[in-house]
Amino acid sequence: xxxxxxxxxxxFSRTRxxxxxxxxxxxxxxxxxxxxxxxxxxxxxxxxxxDVSHVTVSRIVKRLQGEDLLVTRPYRxxxxxxxxxxxxKYAKQRHEIVLDFLVAIGVDAQTAEIDSEGIxxxxxxKTLAAMKSxxxx
Amino acid sequence: xxxxxxxxxxxFSRTRxxxxxxxxxxxxxxxxxxxxxxxxxxxxxxxxxxDVSHVTVSRIVKRLQGEDLLVTRPYRxxxxxxxxxxxxKYAKQRHEIVLDFLVAIGVDAQTAEIDSEGIxxxxxxKTLAAMKSxxxx
DNA sequence: GGCAAATTGTAGCAATGGCTACGGATGCTG
DNA sequence: CAGCATCCGTAGCCATTGCTACAATTTGCC
Ligand SMILES: [Mn+2]
Ligand SMILES: [Mn+2]
Ligand SMILES: [Mn+2]
Ligand SMILES: [Mn+2]
Numbered sequence: 001x002x003x004x005x006x007x008x009x010x011x012f013s014r015t016r017x018x019x020x021x022x023x024x025x026x027x028x029x030x031x032x033x034x035x036x037x038x039x040x041x042x043x044x045x046x047x048x049x050x051d052v053s054h055v056t057v058s059r060i061v062k063r064l065q066g067e068d069l070l071v072t073r074p075y076r077x078x079x080x081x082x083x084x085x086x087x088x089k090y091a092k093q094r095h096e097i098v099l100d101f102l103v104a105i106g107v108d109a110q111t112a113e114i115d116s117e118g119i120x121x122x123x124x125x126k127t128l129a130a131m132k133s134x135x136x137x
Numbered sequence: 138x139x140x141x142x143x144x145x146x147x148x149f150s151r152t153r154x155x156x157x158x159x160x161x162x163x164x165x166x167x168x169x170x171x172x173x174x175x176x177x178x179x180x181x182x183x184x185x186x187x188d189v190s191h192v193t194v195s196r197i198v199k200r201l202q203g204e205d206l207l208v209t210r211p212y213r214x215x216x217x218x219x220x221x222x223x224x225x226k227y228a229k230q231r232h233e234i235v236l237d238f239l240v241a242i243g244v245d246a247q248t249a250e251i252d253s254e255g256i257x258x259x260x261x262x263k264t265l266a267a268m269k270s271x272x273x274x
Numbered sequence: 275g276g277c278a279a280a281t282t283g284t285a286g287c288a289a290t291g292g293c294t295a296c297g298g299a300t301g302c303t304g
Numbered sequence: 305c306a307g308c309a310t311c312c313g314t315a316g317c318c319a320t321t322g323c324t325a326c327a328a329t330t331t332g333c334c
Contacts, residue, residue: 009188012163015255016322019156023291026149043312051146056292058313063290075299075312106267118152118259127252130243153292160321180282193322195283200320212282212329 015122022121023060025091026050028069031080032088040077094128095120101131152259159258160197162228163187165206168217169225177214231265232257238268 030049034041043061047054061078064070069084080088098120102112123131167186171178180198184191198215201207206221217225235257239249260268 009186011251011254012187014251018255020290044310049146050149052291053293054312055294055314060291062313102264102267105271107264111261111263114148114151115259115261115264117148118155119256122252122255122259124248124252126248127239127244130239134242157320181280189321190323191282192284192324197321199283 018121024064024067024069025087025121026117027060027064028080028084028088029091029095031070031078032085032092035079041079042077046078091120094123097128097131097135098123100135104135155258161201161204161206162224162258163254164197164201165217165221165225166228166232168207168215169222169229172216178216179214183215228257231260234265234268234272235260237272241272 027046030046031041034045034049038045043054043057046057046061050057061070061072064084065072068081069087070078070080072078095116099112099116102116102119103109107115164183167183168178171182171186175182180191180194183194183198187194198207198209201221202209205218206224207215207217209215232253236249236253239253239256240246244252
């Protein structure tokens, strides 16, 4: 049973859904990156990575464990589940394409890094495909 | 006294700031559009526009009034302040450029409408300039 | 004018993501 | 191996944005 929305408002609901996923996407991507760089990922690594308190990280990690994206035990390192690793891989690829794309249209690297961090979460597979095809042309 | 951040984490703080502004930008843009289309903007108009309850709109309108972006009185229509109108004008222009840009790189109109609704808030003036210059080429 | 419908406000709940303060666990090091 | 520093969890606060249920106001119509 779908509540039928007025066509205009659909895009806002969609954007709200994107935002709900944002934290998860950034976190699994960060966990993958930190493990790749240093061998393991701890709560404090993520706190420094995002520049938030360890408390914020701790709570979010707990939530994401409940969503089967990562695994940890008290006072222990954090690792990704299969599902989390899959999301991280996709998020990383998408992030890189968005970043490269912005640079390709003439945005300076530093600005592209900042903007891509927010833009990535709103780029659908269709828009991603368009960016990809632009890059290979 | 600036807390000096690790350069990497800057982009996340920036993205969090963009998100804090998102609601304001969407709301003033919607108020301008609704007034332009129908003469006045009521709480229920915004509720339908965003597909949220009138309660959510009512509270956000109150907050934005406190931020001097719009004006209203109980049970009365909503209008923009000078500052709100200025933000609405910028947001609308930016939104249109992002939308047109996505279409220009080959994204279908419907997808472009959805994606631009989220992307717009993360597009800095530099990235916007790059998109603009791409469109005029 | 008065009643009913439509509109808007209020009360109170939930989820999410910020924070500080404090307490418990881990682990390094003398 | 004991103690101390570091790391992490918990308690409890705030702000924001969702919601339902109910109360109040405005408006339209007879
Ligand atoms: Mn990312
Ligand atoms: Mn991101
Ligand atoms: Mn928007
Ligand atoms: Mn966003």
